[in-house]
Amino acid sequence: MPTARRTAEITYIGVRHHSPACARLVREVVRRLRPAYVLVEGPADFSARLGELLLGHDLPIAIFSHYRDEARVHASWSPFCAYSPEWVAINEGRACGAEVRFIDLPAWHPALAGRRNRYADADERYAEVNERLCRSFAVDNSDTLWDHMFEGAGEEAAGGAESAAMDSLEERLAAYFDLVRGESEAGPDDTEREAYMARWVRAAAADADGRPVVVVTGGFHRAAVRRLVEGGDADPDGGWPEVPLPPEGAIGGSYLVPYSFERLDAFTGYQSGMPSPEYYQRLWEGGPAAAAAGLTEIVVNRLRKRRQPVSTADLIAARTLTDGLARLRGHHAPARTDLLDGLVAALVTDDLEQRLPWTSRGPLAPGAHPAVAEMVAALSGDRVGRLRPGTPAPPLVADAINELELLKLDGAGEVTVRLADDKGLRRSRVLHRLRVLGIPGFTRVSGPDTGAEPVLEERWTLAPGDHRLPALIEAGAYGASLLDAAAAVLEEKVLQAGSDVGRLASVLFDAALCGCADLSDRIAETIAAAIAGASELGGLGEVLGVTLGLWRHDRLLGTAGSPLFGRVVAGCVTRVLWLVEGMRGGPAAADPPRLHALAATRDALLHAAAPLGLDRDAALAVAARVSASTDAPPDLRGAAFGLGWSLGQAGDPVRALLGAAQPQTIGDWLAGLFALARDEVFAEEEGREPSADGEGGEDANGRGVLAVLDGLIVRMSEEDFLIALPALRQAFEFFPPREREAIAKRLLERRGQRGSGRALLRADRDPMLVAAGRALEEKVDRLLAAEGLAAAGAVHGYRETS
Structure with a gap:
């Protein structure tokens, strides 16, 4: 690999991010080689600030990067925990006197635009290889496969055999990542990043004066970077690659942030690196046996705090089953899934309705068994990073x-x-x-x-x-x-x-x-x-309702008269009227949201027309056209008439009511009218003397809307009344309780009866059920009369009080 111009020995280490096995390998290689340069996959624009990473923070932490321009907003994280290979490379490199540099493109760069996490491996690229290997090793998923093949390497070694175990691990990692890259497609974003990283490697090798160079990248990139370095030449000027700068006018920056194991865990949605970060922290600190023993006790304690009965015998059984599963699966010490499966076997006696969460990848599904959820939480851990005071x-x-x-x-x-x-x-x-x-x-x-x-x-x-x-x-x-x-x-x-x-x-x-x-x-x-x-x-x-209220009344928050809110009110009024005039359709149920939209438009025209320049005459013209249209939905026709009435437009509400007096439409028309002109209808009713005609009279001239409506309802057949009743009830919901009570009282007075309007509103039976019963009685009477069995019975009473 060395050339006349580049005599440095370059060691490429492909890693899985947040893997203790890879972190151990990086530590061993850097300590053994004591290289001149340690080059790490990370944002090159942060290299000059590597000292901030080494201030003595409590891990986990992350480099948070943000970017904003006219076309794009982007934020991403580059997280580090104690067992992240990149973190180990930085610290071990500094400890041995090496020059440590990040060599990847900055986080804002378009090549990373689709990533919220720099170390988020694209698992779909590995899918085919991993599926085949999972079948070969009889494991459930890529995490279990990784543990089986790599985690714990070196723990089997004793004494002087540790170096041999690391060599074996390095060979197996290289073979695995070469297999992954050999059967996976690299997109243009990957190739751009790899070409940039290769330039850093060539420059470091040329500057190393024969001393080793260690390159730590994601395993997917390892072979490609090596191939580009070996097949390329150093930059003509012999210098280091330039760090790209954000475009002019863009805003961006990078800062360290405290991170947490919760944010690192695949079971909470993190899609990079390893699940169960607390388990791997303990694996890093004390090996698999210590991790399994410590976390078994933590799980038991968590369950006991939740008042789940766990005895000493259960604890012994969990450890025994964990060790047995490890031996059965060919593990020198318990792996993560050995521990979890052993705990479930010993501590969960109920039938499980879901697959165990560690048999797949992704967030913990809702409804997981409480004991299983506690196990996942225990292995996730609750560690939260802290930055040293004074960190920028x-x-x-x-x-x-x-x-x-x-x-x-x-x-x-x-x-x-x-x-x-x-x-x-x-x-x-x-x-x-x-x-x-x-x-x-x-x-x-x-x-x-x-x-x-x-x-x-x-x-x-x-x-x-x-x-x-x-x-x-x-x-x-x-x-x-x-x-x-x-x-x-x-x-x-x-x-x-x-x-x-x-x-x-x-x-x-x-x-x-x-x-x-x-x-x-x-x-x-x-x-x-x-x-x-x-x-x-x-x-x-x-x-419109929210904005008009703030524009008119808000003295507390300071938005009364706001130009922005005034512009919104004017735009909404114009759009509502345009949409209303274009709506077509036959009978349909009244739609309260669109009626509220027209009511808000009415309020805007009443209270803001002059200061906001709203065209009141145009609104009245729209109201007249819609109210007269036979194609518009009944509720909009009624609402349009009500809009004109509330704005002072001349019109005959009784004539309009009679025009809508079909059982299928009358209730919806009234709903629109009441939504927009309830005050006018009620004021008209209160200003008239009650009629003594209990049937409402034949002549509607000079009578109010509610009086005429009373007569129309009384003359309906039971079948028509049953059709009209649901919409009629909905329409009268636009009146508040006190006004409904007053209307009920007027209804009694119109019949020369005394009584409480409130009592009339509190029927002891469902009106729909009563109406359906009366309709059935009328139908039976007609059938009997047709067969000459009885005279058709007169229907009376109920509607006059309903």
Whole structure:
């Protein structure tokens, strides 16, 4: 391999990330060779800051990298724990005086754009090889296969045989990764990364002056990097590769963050490296026998704390079964699945409804047996990393800590925030910004939901914890202050919502709560575009209702008269009216969301037309056309008439009611009318003298909507009444209880009866059941009369009181 220009001996170590076996191999090779350079797969732009990694942090930690430009937002992590081969390479390289460098492309680079984790191996590329090997070794999955082939190597050796065991491990790893790469496709992203890493290797070999060079990369890349180095030439200028810089105008950076075993574990969704990190930590520290013994006790203790009965005999049985399974499977000491299978066999006596989670890969499925879940949790561990004080952090961290200390929000417990004073509003905004950023430990228990309610305080629960600092560091990707970062997150949420106007309503209210409703012109433009393309009336109504309430009434949060919210209101009104006029369809059930959308449009036209420049005349024209259309759904026809009535448009509600007086449509038409003009209908009813005509009379001239409706219902057949009743009941739900009681009382007065309207509303039988019974009686009467068996019975009574 050496050439005249490059005489260094290069040792390539392909590793599986977070593997104790690979970490032991790296440690042994670096200590034995004492190389001039140790080159590690990692972000090359962090090489100059390797000293930050070695400040004495408590592992696990990660390099968090973020990037943002006009077209792309990206965040990724490069995690390290004590048994990560990359971590061992860095520390052992520094200990022996080697020059240590990261040699992979920066995390922001497009070649890594699809990865949220640099060390996330693409398992699908290994699938065919692993499936064949799993069948050959009679194991369930790639994790069990890996343990069987590699973990514990070196533990069998005694005395001077350790070096031979490491040589054997190195050969087997090389053979495995060569097999994987030989049968797997490498995409253009991989080849770009490998070509870049090869340039670093060639440069280091040329500069090593004959001393060894050790290269530590993911096993998938090992053979390709070696092939590129051996088949290529050193760079013409003989220098080191340039570290790519982000494009002009892009924002990015990298910081260390505390990590946790929970985030590393495949059973919680992490798709790189090894599952059960606590098991492998103990394997790294004391070997497989010690790991199995220690974790057996931990599992037993966890189960006992959960009041699961576990006796000493059960513990002995678990250890015996674990050791027996290890020998049966040809293991010198218990492997991870030997331990888990032994624990299940000894401690679980129930039938299991699911496959054991370690027989596959991925998150623990809901409904797992409690004892199995405790076993998985014990082997996962609860270790959380900590950074040494003074470790560089993004400006957001200091801003958040200062705000919390200044506002006395850095403690734990319940906090009440009063929105009516300046300090309380500032505290609320800081807490909401932290909530929007996803910082754990800040939970709102109660507070305003729309901005239009008379709610003057909020209650929060504060719970500081180990996960707060990592979240703050990662949130630093959005901005240097809580205000800027929250605004950036809201802008991102607006973009993610797309045309889902229901989600936009939530984002707008969060913007009000955070005090950043008018910070971003881009938010306004994106929302306007989403509204202009929205096709779902219910969602538009939700946005319009929330936004109009804030624009009109919000003095607490400071959004009253907001230009952004005014623009949203105007856009929603225009879009709602356009969609309503284009809707066609025959009889259908009333749709409350679209009726609420029209009601919100009515409110906007009543209260904001002049300041926002809303075209009231155009809205009245739409209402007139829709209410007269025979193709529009009945509820929209009624709502359109109600919109015109509530805005003062002349029209005859009784004539309109009579035009909709079919059993299939009358209830839905009324639902639309009541949703938009309930106040007008009720005021008309209250302003009239009750008629003495118990049947409602034949002449509707000069009578109100409810009086005419009474007459129409009385004249219905039982069958028609049964058809109309469900929609009629839904329509009257638009009246609040007190108004329904008043309407019931007027109904009694119209019949010259005395009684309580409230009692009339509290029928002791289901009205639908009674109506169905009366319809059946009427049908029977007709059949009897047709056969000459009896005179058709007169139906009377029920509808007059229903």
